[in-house]
Amino acid sequence: MTVCMAPCPVVFDLDGTLIDSAPDIHACVNAVLTQHGVAPLTLDRVRSFVGGGVEVLWARIASATGLDAEQRRDMMASFMVRYHDATRLTRLFPGVTEALGALADRGHPLGICTNKPLGPTHAVLDHFGIRQIFGVVIGGDSLPEKKPDPAPLRAAFAALGADPAAPQALYVGDSEFDATCAAAVPVPFLIYSRGYRLTPIDQLPHRAVFDDFAHLPGLIEAHAAA
Numbered sequence: 001m002t003v004c005m006a007p008c009p010v011v012f013d014l015d016g017t018l019i020d021s022a023p024d025i026h027a028c029v030n031a032v033l034t035q036h037g038v039a040p041l042t043l044d045r046v047r048s049f050v051g052g053g054v055e056v057l058w059a060r061i062a063s064a065t066g067l068d069a070e071q072r073r074d075m076m077a078s079f080m081v082r083y084h085d086a087t088r089l090t091r092l093f094p095g096v097t098e099a100l101g102a103l104a105d106r107g108h109p110l111g112i113c114t115n116k117p118l119g120p121t122h123a124v125l126d127h128f129g130i131r132q133i134f135g136v137v138i139g140g141d142s143l144p145e146k147k148p149d150p151a152p153l154r155a156a157f158a159a160l161g162a163d164p165a166a167p168q169a170l171y172v173g174d175s176e177f178d179a180t181c182a183a184a185v186p187v188p189f190l191i192y193s194r195g196y197r198l199t200p201i202d203q204l205p206h207r208a209v210f211d212d213f214a215h216l217p218g219l220i221e222a223h224a225a226a
């Protein structure tokens with residue numbers, strides 16, 4: 001077992017991990033559907049479509065509502081205009097601010113690797129005043145690849161000057177996309193159990209699970225010392 005000589009780098013997913021953004025995504029989706037005469041979808045349904053980025057979201061909406069390719073393209077474009085600064089219904093999950101502050105105070109380099117496009121990602125980080133705490137923010141449109149491809153997460157660790165293969169590096173996320181991505185990097189994965197995951201936790205590769213951000217700094221210190 002190695003002892004962490006320097007605070008380990010920690011990269012976070014965003015939607016369903018640090019923020020509960022499904023209500024804003026749901027509102028933007030339904031505004032567009034209604035505008036085009038398509039019946040709205042429930043919050044649970046839209047939440048179940050989040051995790052793979054905007055193209056995956058609209059592919060799932062199209063198959064749920066029977067949109068053709070042209071309708072889907074037009075509606076996705078209208079969605080992006082609304083989504084760009086949609087923060088009104090979004091909340092940080094309980095304890096996130098305190099956990100990020102504690103990790104930053106202990107010197108952990110922190111980053112974001114999300115499939116959410118950079119525009120709405122920056123808007124929401126600015127809205128909550130937490131953008132500066134992150135040394136790198138990789139969005140769903142930062143690279144040609146998205147999670148579960150390992151490239152965006154590797155880029156996040158590289159920007160932090162960290163080697164994800166170092167035993168102490170960590171990725172924290174909520175979904176199947178995150179678990180598969182972390183395994184492909186490879187980097188140990190901590191899963192937040194109150195996010196947007198559909199698959200049972202025991203079927204996803206992960207190092208540890210937590211349901212309260214108050215426990216995260218202790219979990220990370222325990223991992224780093226293991």
Ligand SMILES: O=C(O)COP(=O)(O)O
Pocket residue numbers: 013014015016049050051052053054057113114115116117175
């Ligand atoms: O925008 C999405 O679909 C998912 O975003 P996430 O990668 O932060 O969970």
Ligand SMILES: [Mg+2]
Pocket residue numbers: 013014015016017051173174175195196
């Ligand atoms: Mg997520």
